[in-house]
Amino acid sequence: MSVSYWRLRDRYYRIIGSICDSCNYESFPKFNTCPKCKSHDISDKEMPHTGKIISYTLSYESMPGFEHELPMSIGLIKLDNGVNIVSQLVDSEAEDIKINANVKSVFRKINADGNSGQIYYGYKFKVINA
Amino acid sequence: MQTKISGTGLTKITDHWSKSIVDLAIDSARQAISESNTSPDMIIFANTLSSYSSSQENLSTIISEELGLSDITTFKLESSSCSGAMAVNIGHKLLNSDNLESVLIIGAEKMTDLSPAETIKATALGESYEYTQFFGITMNSLYALFSRLYMEKYDVTSEELSQFSVLSHKHSVTCKHAQFNREFSLDSINKSATISSPLRMLNCSPIGDGSASLVLSKTNNSNFDDVNILSSTSSNSSTSFFSREDLLKFYSTTSCLNKSLAESKIKLEDIDLLEIHDVVPAITANILETMGFSKPGNASSDVLSGRYDLNSKVTLSSSGGLKARGNPLSATGIYQIIEVTRQLQNRSHADLENKNIGLCHNMSGIDSNTVVHVLGVAN
Numbered sequence A: 001m002s003v004s005y006w007r008l009r010d011r012y013y014r015i016i017g018s019i020c021d022s023c024n025y026e027s028f029p030k031f032n033t034c035p036k037c038k039s040h041d042i043s044d045k046e047m048p049h050t051g052k053i054i055s056y057t058l059s060y061e062s063m064p065g066f067e068h069e070l071p072m073s074i075g076l077i078k079l080d081n082g083v084n085i086v087s088q089l090v091d092s093e094a095e096d097i098k099i100n101a102n103v104k105s106v107f108r109k110i111n112a113d114g115n116s117g118q119i120y121y122g123y124k125f126k127v128i129n130a
Numbered sequence B: 001m002q003t004k005i006s007g008t009g010l011t012k013i014t015d016h017w018s019k020s021i022v023d024l025a026i027d028s029a030r031q032a033i034s035e036s037n038t039s040p041d042m043i044i045f046a047n048t049l050s051s052y053s054s055s056q057e058n059l060s061t062i063i064s065e066e067l068g069l070s071d072i073t074t075f076k077l078e079s080s081s082c083s084g085a086m087a088v089n090i091g092h093k094l095l096n097s098d099n100l101e102s103v104l105i106i107g108a109e110k111m112t113d114l115s116p117a118e119t120i121k122a123t124a125l126g127e128s129y130e131y132t133q134f135f136g137i138t139m140n141s142l143y144a145l146f147s148r149l150y151m152e153k154y155d156v157t158s159e160e161l162s163q164f165s166v167l168s169h170k171h172s173v174t175c176k177h178a179q180f181n182r183e184f185s186l187d188s189i190n191k192s193a194t195i196s197s198p199l200r201m202l203n204c205s206p207i208g209d210g211s212a213s214l215v216l217s218k219t220n221n222s223n224f225d226d227v228n229i230l231s232s233t234s235s236n237s238s239t240s241f242f243s244r245e246d247l248l249k250f251y252s253t254t255s256c257l258n259k260s261l262a263e264s265k266i267k268l269e270d271i272d273l274l275e276i277h278d279v280v281p282a283i284t285a286n287i288l289e290t291m292g293f294s295k296p297g298n299a300s301s302d303v304l305s306g307r308y309d310l311n312s313k314v315t316l317s318s319s320g321g322l323k324a325r326g327n328p329l330s331a332t333g334i335y336q337i338i339e340v341t342r343q344l345q346n347r348s349h350a351d352l353e354n355k356n357i358g359l360c361h362n363m364s365g366i367d368s369n370t371v372v373h374v375l376g377v378a379n
């Protein structure tokens, strides 16, 4: 995992997606062709770090390496620029995780290669103004 | 020229501890070849997990050799969980454009050699490695996020949507190759363990091994009635459902349906048999509503009123669909086509009357890539 992680670290740390230079369509993750106008002139764009929950789930099953996160709270979030992102929700009370709750991103450990291997970091989200 | 389904073969969907992916593929392929009374000119092997679950690629060559078929064209086709129907789509196109008489389509998936956690990763391999798998987001979580959006929009509860799980299990009771041959009450489904809220264990399609094969040909040498492919269409959309303008709109399904009706020259109301990608209830409902079989938000109440029962005008998932027949990813689309074919030939587990046209809908992800076939008996 380490090489792709190195390549994407800024995107994971700062939520960097794309903006179309022709029509200003924004997206996360980054794209190579604008889904809206098909332009290839694309630039990096940092996404807003705040948004609202539009759907959520509490997952009781995990992929390898995420067993310690169970049950994992996951949100579908509409960021303030209208871009949707799926992210783990942390540091939030279960009763505060609901539709239209305001959230902001936090920087967290995502996973690690065993006890002595590389540690991977990235964005998660938490409920604010609850 | 119309493509005919001239041979079918399948294994039971279950934990085949003693069989490899090659063993499973050989089993269904031999049945299909035998039924067709032909030797195929080409083999398309549909599979999505083999490099992960069996550490094996080049399986089309290996399986062809094991079938004793050499000096033919053989290759693997992968497009996540719609690989099976996509292989039929491509086989049909090649048969119509090339100097071929018959094509053998084999779909197979070996899922139970993996650990439970690996299996959960396996089902998410079709989603973004960099942005979904990296964060540990499971496929059932994505289905759950979609389900809640559906429930909110139409004010339908997950308990009501579980009617689909009841229906699937009711239909698979007498189907010998189905993974489950038992019914579940609405109450027991709604009290089963939560997998990813609001989805419960008995709402989610199970993990199982299976293989299904078809022979497509220009002439039908089998002992069964002609079943023709009246249309074969496919359409892709965004990989992630949440990057779409309308999160509940199934763009690929809509496009496939429109193209299918035009190509097959049938009307929606001509369809008697429906096999759709009924992987979890809200997705099943959204497919039926997208296609116009139910009004938006009404699909689960239509199930309750019997609209999709075995003996209704339109039968949904007559062998239990993805939930109860099972969902061995790349084989699933082929199991669907075999179910409709055998129903039309009056040799399926449930003897349904007056069924002439069937529609099969198989997709990867949440309507990321969709394939629709319309099948009919020759007039």
Ligand SMILES: [Zn+2]
Binding pocket: A020, A021, A022, A023, A024, A025, A034, A035, A036, A037, A038, A039
């Ligand atoms: Zn653009």
